[in-house]
Amino acid sequence: MSADDTLVIHEIYASIQGESTFAGLPCTFVRTTGCNLRCVWCDTPQAFYGGTRMRRDEVLARALETGTDLVELTGGEPLLQPATIPLLRNLCDAGRTVLLETSGEADVSSVDPRVHKIMDLKAPGSGESARNRWSNLHHLTSRDEVKVVLASRADYEWARSILEEKSVTSVTPKVLFSTVFGRLETKDVVAWVLEDKLPVRVQLQMHKFIWSPDARGV
Ligand code: SF4
Numbered sequence: 001m002s003a004d005d006t007l008v009i010h011e012i013y014a015s016i017q018g019e020s021t022f023a024g025l026p027c028t029f030v031r032t033t034g035c036n037l038r039c040v041w042c043d044t045p046q047a048f049y050g051g052t053r054m055r056r057d058e059v060l061a062r063a064l065e066t067g068t069d070l071v072e073l074t075g076g077e078p079l080l081q082p083a084t085i086p087l088l089r090n091l092c093d094a095g096r097t098v099l100l101e102t103s104g105e106a107d108v109s110s111v112d113p114r115v116h117k118i119m120d121l122k123a124p125g126s127g128e129s130a131r132n133r134w135s136n137l138h139h140l141t142s143r144d145e146v147k148v149v150l151a152s153r154a155d156y157e158w159a160r161s162i163l164e165e166k167s168v169t170s171v172t173p174k175v176l177f178s179t180v181f182g183r184l185e186t187k188d189v190v191a192w193v194l195e196d197k198l199p200v201r202v203q204l205q206m207h208k209f210i211w212s213p214d215a216r217g218v
Pocket of ligand 1: 035036037038039041042043044045075076077103
């Protein structure tokens with residue numbers, strides 16, 4: 001077994017998709033271990049370390065056995081592990097609708113074009129804004145989604161100016177604004193979006209309302 005064909009996995013479980021335009025749908029989550037960023041509001045720090053090394057074919061079998069049409073690779077940052085690229089391809093070949101949550105720092109250029117990439121743009125309040133890999137925007141299409149997590153009005157203003165400066169909505173119409181749970185009121189973001197007539201989707205992280213803000217593996 002070559003180390004290149006294994007992945008360190010934090011957890012694999014079925015739940016419903018809590019975010020994105022797929023919110024509410026049954027989904028199998030494959031959460032990889034490890035991230036090279038440290039967003040100050042990260043809600044999955046438990047995935048920074050630990051995990052179990054598994055062969056790619058084992059991860060594939062576990063992801064398929066739950067039977068959901070939707071499968072999401074998330075983390076941590078899945079693209080830090082080279083076997084993520086062939087795993088995404090395997091899941092597409094198996095007929096699944098495949099989502100990839102990625103930080104916006106990792107290079108997405110090798111991701112199978114059938115995958116729906118949900119890519120963050122890190123606002124200043126994350127502490128990781130300097131890590132945005134802007135060239136990634138050239139590798140997105142209208143099937144992909146761009147997500148900005150907002151911790152403050154300043155983050156909102158940053159996002160508004162970036163959308164214009166980088167013509168993000170001409171890359172994809174699926175631009176998602178979320179708030180850091182407990183830090184910024186979603187109703188305030190709704191008011192700002194209406195005032196500025198921004199063509200974005202304000203979203204809630206459904207899983208945090210269904211279970212609890214710090215629930216794991218749901
Ligand atoms: S990129 Fe994602 S997993 Fe990594 S620190 Fe930021 S929020 Fe957490």
